[in-house]
Amino acid sequence: MAQNLPIPVVFVPGRSFFHRLHPLTKLVWAVVAIVMAFATRNPLVLLGMTVLGLAFIAVAGVVPAYGRVMLILFPISLSLIVFQAIAPAFPQPWIPISRLGPFTIYREGIYSGLSLLMRTYAGSTFAVLLVLTTHPSDLFAALQKLGVPHELNFMVSASLQMVPIVQREFQIVLSAQRSRGMRARGFSSVLPSMVPVFAGTIERVQQLAMSLESRAFGSKGVKTSLRESKATATDYVFALLGVVLAGAGTYLVVRYRDLLDWSKVEFLPPWLSVTIVVVAALTFVTFTIALWRQAQQE
Amino acid sequence: MTEPIISIQNLSYQYALTEHPALNQVSLDIGAGEYVAVMGPCGAGKTSLSLSMNGIIPHMMAGGIEGKVFVAGRDTAETQVRELARVVGMVFDNPEFQLSQVTVREEIALGLENIGVPRDEMLRRIGEVLEIVGLSGFEERSPLNLSGGQQQRLAIAAALAMYPQVLVLDEPTSNLDPIGKEEVFAVAARLNRERGMTIVIVEHEVEVLATYADRILVMSEGRVVLNGPPRAVLSQVEALGRYHTRPPQVTALAYALEPNEHRLADYPVTLEQALAAIPS
Amino acid sequence: MAEFPIEADRLTHVYPGGVQALKTTSLQVQVGEVLGVVGQNGSGKTTLVKHFNGLLRPSSGRLLVMGHDSAGQPVYELARHVGYVFQNPNHQLFSTSVRAELQFGPNNLGLPPAEVQTRVEEAVAFFDLAALLEQHPYRLAFPLRKLVAMASVYAMGPQVFVLDEPTTGQDHEGFNLVRRLVQRLREQQKTVIIVSHDMALLAEVADRLVAMWAAEVIAVGTPREIFADDDVMRRTKLSPPQITQFSRRRWPGQPDHLALTVAEAVSWLNPGH
Numbered sequence: 058m059a060q061n062l063p064i065p066v067v068f069v070p071g072r073s074f075f076h077r078l079h080p081l082t083k084l085v086w087a088v089v090a091i092v093m094a095f096a097t098r099n100p101l102v103l104l105g106m107t108v109l110g111l112a113f114i115a116v117a118g119v120v121p122a123y124g125r126v127m128l129i130l131f132p133i134s135l136s137l138i139v140f141q142a143i144a145p146a147f148p149q150p151w152i153p154i155s156r157l158g159p160f161t162i163y164r165e166g167i168y169s170g171l172s173l174l175m176r177t178y179a180g181s182t183f184a185v186l187l188v189l190t191t192h193p194s195d196l197f198a199a200l201q202k203l204g205v206p207h208e209l210n211f212m213v214s215a216s217l218q219m220v221p222i223v224q225r226e227f228q229i230v231l232s233a234q235r236s237r238g239m240r241a242r243g244f245s246s247v248l249p250s251m252v253p254v255f256a257g258t259i260e261r262v263q264q265l266a267m268s269l270e271s272r273a274f275g276s277k278g279v280k281t282s283l284r285e286s287k288a289t290a291t292d293y294v295f296a297l298l299g300v301v302l303a304g305a306g307t308y309l310v311v312r313y314r315d316l317l318d319w320s321k322v323e324f325l326p327p328w329l330s331v332t333i334v335v336v337a338a339l340t341f342v343t344f345t346i347a348l349w350r351q352a353q354q355e
Numbered sequence: 356m357t358e359p360i361i362s363i364q365n366l367s368y369q370y371a372l373t374e375h376p377a378l379n380q381v382s383l384d385i386g387a388g389e390y391v392a393v394m395g396p397c398g399a400g401k402t403s404l405s406l407s408m409n410g411i412i413p414h415m416m417a418g419g420i421e422g423k424v425f426v427a428g429r430d431t432a433e434t435q436v437r438e439l440a441r442v443v444g445m446v447f448d449n450p451e452f453q454l455s456q457v458t459v460r461e462e463i464a465l466g467l468e469n470i471g472v473p474r475d476e477m478l479r480r481i482g483e484v485l486e487i488v489g490l491s492g493f494e495e496r497s498p499l500n501l502s503g504g505q506q507q508r509l510a511i512a513a514a515l516a517m518y519p520q521v522l523v524l525d526e527p528t529s530n531l532d533p534i535g536k537e538e539v540f541a542v543a544a545r546l547n548r549e550r551g552m553t554i555v556i557v558e559h560e561v562e563v564l565a566t567y568a569d570r571i572l573v574m575s576e577g578r579v580v581l582n583g584p585p586r587a588v589l590s591q592v593e594a595l596g597r598y599h600t601r602p603p604q605v606t607a608l609a610y611a612l613e614p615n616e617h618r619l620a621d622y623p624v625t626l627e628q629a630l631a632a633i634p635s
Numbered sequence: 636m637a638e639f640p641i642e643a644d645r646l647t648h649v650y651p652g653g654v655q656a657l658k659t660t661s662l663q664v665q666v667g668e669v670l671g672v673v674g675q676n677g678s679g680k681t682t683l684v685k686h687f688n689g690l691l692r693p694s695s696g697r698l699l700v701m702g703h704d705s706a707g708q709p710v711y712e713l714a715r716h717v718g719y720v721f722q723n724p725n726h727q728l729f730s731t732s733v734r735a736e737l738q739f740g741p742n743n744l745g746l747p748p749a750e751v752q753t754r755v756e757e758a759v760a761f762f763d764l765a766a767l768l769e770q771h772p773y774r775l776a777f778p779l780r781k782l783v784a785m786a787s788v789y790a791m792g793p794q795v796f797v798l799d800e801p802t803t804g805q806d807h808e809g810f811n812l813v814r815r816l817v818q819r820l821r822e823q824q825k826t827v828i829i830v831s832h833d834m835a836l837l838a839e840v841a842d843r844l845v846a847m848w849a850a851e852v853i854a855v856g857t858p859r860e861i862f863a864d865d866d867v868m869r870r871t872k873l874s875p876p877q878i879t880q881f882s883r884r885r886w887p888g889q890p891d892h893l894a895l896t897v898a899e900a901v902s903w904l905n906p907g908h
Contacts, residue, residue: 215456222451229726236688236788239711253726257725257726260452261449265452268453268510270440272517273441274469275469276471280468283460283461283464397808529803532676533675534872601807604878605878607897633885
């Protein structure tokens with residue numbers, strides 16, 4: 058019955074400064090980073106934030122895991138650049154840079170695409186740092202101290218556990234139905250693949266519920282916690298640092314909004330902009346074909 | 356008998372939207388420290404009987420109940436499941452379905468957090484129950500990466516951490532390989548013999564139950580139809596057949612050699628007894 | 636038929652992570668035999684039999700089904716010849732009626748409606764499911780669901796059956812049912828491969844046992860031969876049925892007096908019976 062399921066949450070154990078930092082401090086940084094990322098579209102500012110985030114990731118020693126998580130964003134980022142370049146989400150008029158066949162690349166598009174891309178990375182890097190360096194139970198225990206209900210913590214962590222399990226069950230059901238001659242394509246394969254997974258999940262959850270009740274789940278009164286995160290001075294100071302930096306940063310980008318609006322500025326030489334778009338487009342197409350080929354092999 | 360730890364009085368239960376009662380006028384006493392095995396075919400009411408011992412029936416199920424169940428003096432109809440959880444621990448048939456936490460330690464802590472056990476005490480109990488079930492050192496492991504037998508022992512440990520007086524196990528080995536089965540039976544036996552834990556175990560492995568059980572109950576169609584020490588119950592070979600269950604193989608052998616149902620002596624029910632009783 | 640229904644030719648399997656799940660294995664399944672595959676979880680027994688209908692592909696070596704290399708034949712094609720009944724019927728049942736469940740396999744094989752009908756009727760007759768045809772599979776008790784799952788594979792008309800733990804989770808009635816079914820499949824000259832922990836079942840129905848440990852086959856022989864082999868029993872940590880253990884100790888040193896069933900032991904103790 059043992060399956061070698063990977064630990065479902067992307068937490069990477071370690072002893073870095075960031076691992077030892079209080080979960081709430083890291084949460085503060087994640088939140089203020091997102092706020093600041095949305096306060097500006099200036100690619101350089103956002104790049105700066107991303108670089109800082111990457112530095113933190115490096116110090117935490119979780120670069121490979123970060124790469125794996127960000128890989129999910131990769132195709133989206135590429136398509137963002139490409140589509141924005143030829144059809145900017147920006148008020149007209151647009152300044153054309155170059156023509157590529159039927160498509161025109163606009164300066165606003167480059168700006169828009171790159172800034173959206175940078176905003177994504179700037180905003181998410183600190184959140185990913187939080188997830189990679191914090192054991193989920195520590196995070197939940199910390200949230201509990203803030204008053205988040207115990208049951209909510211449990212629901213989220215139990216759901217996370219369920220994801221790889223449901224994936225595994227789905228694979229088993231597919232094998233079982235293929236063994237009955239089902240070809241795994243088309244509408245006729247939907248019900249045979251999904252119904253058993255749902256039924257199995259329901260059965261599992263029922264037994265889990267009984268098991269939990271039998272261990273006094275839902276008791277009223279004081280709950281204790283196995284996990285203990287003591288907040289030290291470092292944690293407070295670092296959290297404060299994050300708030301101050303982001304606060305100042307946000308103030309500055311708003312104050313100097315016009316100066317930082319590079320939508321009309323040629324901040325990249327045209328040949329570079331075109332190269333970026335072409336490379337992004339090619340990579341995107343290659344990526345999509347590779348994925349499609351892999352799906353065909355199954 | 357001194358005050359029984361579980362007293363079931365004329366218990367009947369019918370699940371909503373079903374045609375027949377799952378439990379039909381069951382009356383039964385279980386003494387503290389007894390190892391009671393429950394046998395019978397699917398649908399006989401064994402699971403329903405187990406669930407009525409910790410309040411899941413009637414509190415978590417929809418249906419009609421009659422009669423009373425008392426556990427350590429508490430009326431299960433009047434006491435919440437989460438209260439009864441401190442007296443009766445339950446282990447179910449699918450090891451993986453009972454586990455939801457990221458590490459072994461947290462799985463055991465789950466119940467203790469619910470009842471507000473202080474952190475130091477929690478850690479102490481976790482160490483203690485892991486030792487009892489033979490999983491010391493597994494604290495940081497992921498439950499999903501354990502073998503079936505290990506997972507089930509973890510489920511037992513999680514129930515034990517609540518310091519119950521009774522442990523009810525509903526077909527705990529049905530999804531396990533032979534090594535896993537042995538592990539679980541060994542833990543149950545150790546709990547009973549070394550710690551006086553009252554064990555109620557629903558199982559089909561009659562050869563094993565004959566060795567460990569103080570008492571065997573056979574259920575059929577919602578009733579307890581046989582109730583007594585292993586030799587007395589399992590010697591009733593014809594009755595067992597009628598109730599769609601079976602005696603140990605050596606007992607079937609002894610019966611086939613001497614099929615007299617009115618014998619005064621019981622048939623052998625274990626390998627050792629059979630070797631002694633059946634001459635060459 | 637000259638060919639073996641299933642033949643493994645120096646088969647190995649390595650999982651994507653690098654774990655060797657099956658070391659070099661060669662095995663010939665005989666036509667019409669009931670072959671038991673035994674071993675603890677993780678011994679490689681499931682890995683081995685999953686090659687038989689193409690769910691797993693060899694990392695090296697070949698797997699032949701009906702004399703043809705299974706490579707290049709997708710699972711849904713191999714399903715014509717090899718019916719795999721999964722351990723948990725819930726993984727296979729999805730329809731609103733038992734009838735629909737039985738039709739699923741034959742339909743997938745692309746058989747004409749009349750043929751599908753015939754196959755379904757044969758399955759109903761063999762498994763005695765007439766009374767349950769319109770029932771919702773999930774409303775049936777577990778032993779009956781296992782039966783329906785088996786019947787739905789039978790309806791595809793394969794020559795070879797792979798049963799994964801058919802008696803696990805079953806009660807005594809379920810055990811008897813499986814035992815009778817296997818015997819009747821043998822009467823129909825089907826080849827049955829049973830992966831099981833249930834030594835009592837295999838003692839009664841198996842012609843040969845394949846004992847596995849740590850990703851390899853460590854012994855192949857009749858149940859009597861395997862149960863008598865202390866070394867194999869010790870390494871696989873399996874125990875023979877109680878009656879076999881009894882006869883071992885009652886008649887020490889007499890390998891032909893190793894009882895596989897209660898009836899056998901009775902016949903030796905009471906020849907007049």
